[in-house]
Amino acid sequence: MHTTVYLLGLAIISSVPALYHCQQLAQNATADICAEAMTCGNCITRDPSCAWCGDDIFSGVRCDYVMSLQIRSCSNITFPSGSLNITQAQNLADADTSPTGQAVQVTPQEARITLKVGEPQVIRLQVRLAKDYPLDLYYLMDLSNSLRLDLKNVANLGVYLERELKKLTADLQLGFGSFVDKTTSPFTTNIDTCEADSCCFDCDVPFGFKNQLPLTTDTGRFSERVAELKVSTSIDSPEGGLDALLQVAVCKEQIGWRNRARRMIVFATDAGFHMAGDGKLAGISKPNDGECHLDPVTNEYTKSTDQDFPSIGQINAKFQKKNIVPVFAVDERKYNLYLELRQLIEGTKVGILAPDSVNVVRLVTNAYRQITSEVNVGDTSPDNIDISYTSYCVGQGAVPGSSKCTDLLLQEVVEFDVKIMAKDCSPDGGQQTFTIRPFGFDESLTVTADVICSCDCESKGVKDRSLCSGGNGTFTCGQCQCDEGRYGTECECDGDSGTDAEDLSSCIRQNSTNVCQLRGQCICGQCACSNPEYFGQHCECDYNCEEFQGLPCGGEERGDCNCDTRTLKRECRCKPDYYGSACECVTSRKDCETINGLLCNGWGNCTCEGKCQCETDSPFRGSKCDECPTCVGQCSSFQDCVLCQVFDKGPFTGEQCDMCKARITLVDDVKKLSMVNDTDFVLCEYRDDDNCTILYTYQLQDNGSYTVLVQSEKVCVSPKDGGRRTQVPWIWIIIGIIAGILLLGIFIIALIRLWIFIQERREYAKFEQERKGAGWNKSDNPLFKPSTTTVMNPMHGKALE
Known part of the structure; x- marks a missing residue:
């Protein structure tokens, strides 16, 4: 029971800054959107979120957000909303199945809507291509x-x-x-x-x-x-x-x-x-x-x-x-x-x-x-009414901005969300009627629209001598509508004694055009601010300083918001324990200190809010970066202090070493302590560059501090050569590796060259053998013809008879 009450109280307390922040946002937005409206009708048509307070007695701006008016205890709030009424919706049907004997391809057929400026109404339109349509x-x-x-x-x-x-x-x-x-x-x-x-x-x-x-x-x-x-x-x-x-x-x-x-x-x-x-x-x-x-x-x-x-x-x-x-x-x-x-x-x-x-x-x-295979919807809406479409074609989901479906078959139903919104009031006033229909169809949805442009209370104004400065105005919607030549919240200002321009000019800040910076009313030449949060001759100042945790300047405990009426510059004046543009930082670093005297255990940064932000690549986590899930106990927290204070080594500088707050005691043998200690004994080991091990442990004292017990002698590896440890310098190991690689490369190249030499010798020997075995024959060229011709005498050597 007590726990429930505590949690409920904590929730209420934590919600206060959020509510205050929401109220501030509502007031600031209202100053820009609603505050200029001077009548109920102008208020509700300025923005869908604007409402009017019609209380007879009410201080401040009457046109505001509903939540803001409720916070300011307004009991008579005018905040109308739109409505939609489908007046005729015959079911989709072919001519042979329709009760009237005529096909119905569009439904609904008639609708009546009431529109609030800037607030849409949505009608779901269904279209079905009928068979045998004339x-x-x-x-x-x-x-x-x-x-x-x-x-x-x-x-x-x-x-x-x-x-x-x-x-x-x-x-x-x-x-x-x-x-x-x-x-x-x-x-x-x-x-x-x-x-x-x-x-x-x-x-x-x-x-x-x-x-x-x-x-x-x-x-x-x-x-x-x-x-x-x-x-x-x-x-x-x-x-x-x-x-x-x-x-x-x-x-x-x-x-x-x-x-x-x-x-x-x-x-x-x-x-x-x-x-x-x-x-x-x-x-x-x-x-x-x-x-x-x-x-x-x-x-x-x-x-x-x-x-x-x-x-x-x-x-x-x-x-x-x-x-x-x-x-x-x-x-x-x-x-x-x-x-x-x-x-x-x-x-x-x-x-x-x-x-x-x-x-x-x-x-x-x-x-x-x-x-007949497509449906494309259009409308005849007037200029002050905006219509947008979302299509639901066959086999598709919602397509915003689309008013067309294609590749349809007869009797397939498609749907369209028709969003209707009034951008402003029609200059002609009254009802407005328009149609929404698919192109080429003789059927349509006829919409009769009424745009809310005035409040009911505006038609009930009365001349009231007690409220409107002796009858110089009409009391309407909780305020006075002044007669010509009079102005002011109660029509108390006489336009004949001065001019409206002269009075208003004194309510307008230099280099501005807004009366009372839109944060109040000009009453007979003086600004009456609409909210206690605003102040100054022209309501030019507010407490809109930078926020921390949803509150200006972090709240009253951290600082105060100050406004310079000349420059309009807002700045936070922080209390001694805080600093920053929104008093978000604390001067104390106590919450960042760890048991070794370092900020965030040396593994993080202490932010201006006095909290540790651990390094992402370190194994340490926690609110002070002193928790190591992969480490054993607190060994790593004391490691650097042991190295620098006992063995004069490690990453700490002399100044960092002096900041170590843990008390260090030297002992002969740390392991012997485990025989006389309880089961919580933790043996810490650290292997240094000399291949030696440093042994230490820690004990939590009654006052919350730690005592670190360090073995005075390091434990080194016993050499096998009679007490002398031989270490090979790294440079020679590297030179040996490089030399081995070079020798192996030379050997492989030599083998390749030898194999090529042997192959070439074999090829040459084969060539010589083939050359010696080749034979050459001598013969006459059959195409050759000698240049001389020999003619034999047939009678040569014969005796003449």
Whole structure:
């Protein structure tokens, strides 16, 4: 029981410096973050950790950390927190299993959150790609003369698209539209008045955009309508494709977009595009309003010559709002241009259109497979709300900062942690609604956010003559909100008797811009410090000196913290027994001394705190470096003292030898003492360079000191040659080893040379033998022809008849 009480008391005492340290840190941080807030609403929006004290009577800064306000006995603390409420969350399902008959690919669908500035709320969003999800595919084609041959292949596109896409989804609608350019010079020309080199024969009249066929499930009608069309002509190379894209996106009823379907636009062209500003070439300066302008009878764009081309930003915004995924099927020469456009329109796919558009079906099916195998989440959050994502893709862990999952199969579920945080209050105030949705999905999570920007007590202010200096202010949230021309904690200061600037200037320290150094309030030209820890004319001084063991200057026992009001320099004034910048060092070295009179037994350094720090390469350990786990008893502690005092040798200098405090007594034979001593007798031995052994032992006296008994004569090895010991000097041993190595090397080299000589003699003898046995034959060269010719006379020697 006594032990438990003792330990509990020790824990409480040891926690006091830590609590004091935490309080100091909280106060210092608050001075930088919270202290400038003068109202409750400004306080709670300054930092998530700031709280407001609404007590009627409270001294010091009201905006502070909760712990600091509690320590200062505030009973009415305003510290709101955010909340999250999921209001609609239908389960993920395919159309055939959903209670509503419609597929559910995103959950939850609705959430309401309350946000505290700087404090996030997290929503777990689940996304699942449903099978047979409806697809609305609108084919938008450039009908300029350069694509005349492509039109024939596109006429058969409906049948092939239906056959291939229905392998991916059973619910398909197809539509078709075409575009050329604005119907005015210098973009297009009248085909009746065109010049010979720019005429298009058997062509349609130029137009901006026509909705040739609204979305329909009748794919045969798609082919029939395309077969009826004729190409048209334009003058310049870029076309009016952006005009057409915008009208297809915003004309929901005319195009026939369904509410619960994946929407795709296939944009086929071999040219570039005009964008906002190009209309000025034809004197069209009115910006595009982003609205639908299709004639209900002709289905033709009616504002072609009235409004400028839309900007790329408008196109991107409309596509995101309408959940449309564009697929650009373009000529190889324009591929890089549309790759750059893809960077500006989210979710875009780009493919190279083959001559005659023969690969359109493959481009569309590949794009659809790519779209349905990935989930990329985005949002429409306002500027004052920050949203970040963490993805949980199939087979992967958490990936912070990622809002995309790829290589998905149908019916695989992926999750995203959506962290929503208000950076500040909206200038417009009130509720804010935004959506979070995967790109290309017609489903989303709708979030209604309320940002906490004020305190409840601020709407309950009353005119109080007793608290606010005779009714010169409104008492709100525990303090006075002064009327115009009044200031001070109780509105006691009159702005007419002086000026606010003059009063505040006297509360601002030279070369500073902070009133009362942010540590107090300026009341009628004088600083009232918010905490007893602050002092000085401008609350510029505190007791923030260097700390030791969690206390400034090590606490009152070691030193006091002093602040120079002129230089603001804090320094510790240490008590006589301590020194150091934080009074962390002690002047006494008593705790470092060992029984041999050395500091840390000569095997360590005595730190400024009066503690031993043992050398890492020594065998000694312990608080005084006098414990040797590998040594026997205390023999090594007395060894150097015995060597220097009795035998005048060893590592100690004369001064170190004089510091030995152990009493040394010489005896004739140490081993005989073991016969009359107890079992604790320890015999110490030391072998010196002369191959002699020094014997000694030690005894602990009643007063705590040691007596060292040393045998006066060393024990040396008895020589076998009649009393004379012969030692061979090391230098001769080394010379002998070197000489032996050299002789061995010379011998080996000689053997090698002998073996080479014998081998050469044998080879030479063999050569001589072969040379003598060689035979030479003489013969005529068959190729040789003599220079003279001998001709025999056949009649030579015969008698003439």
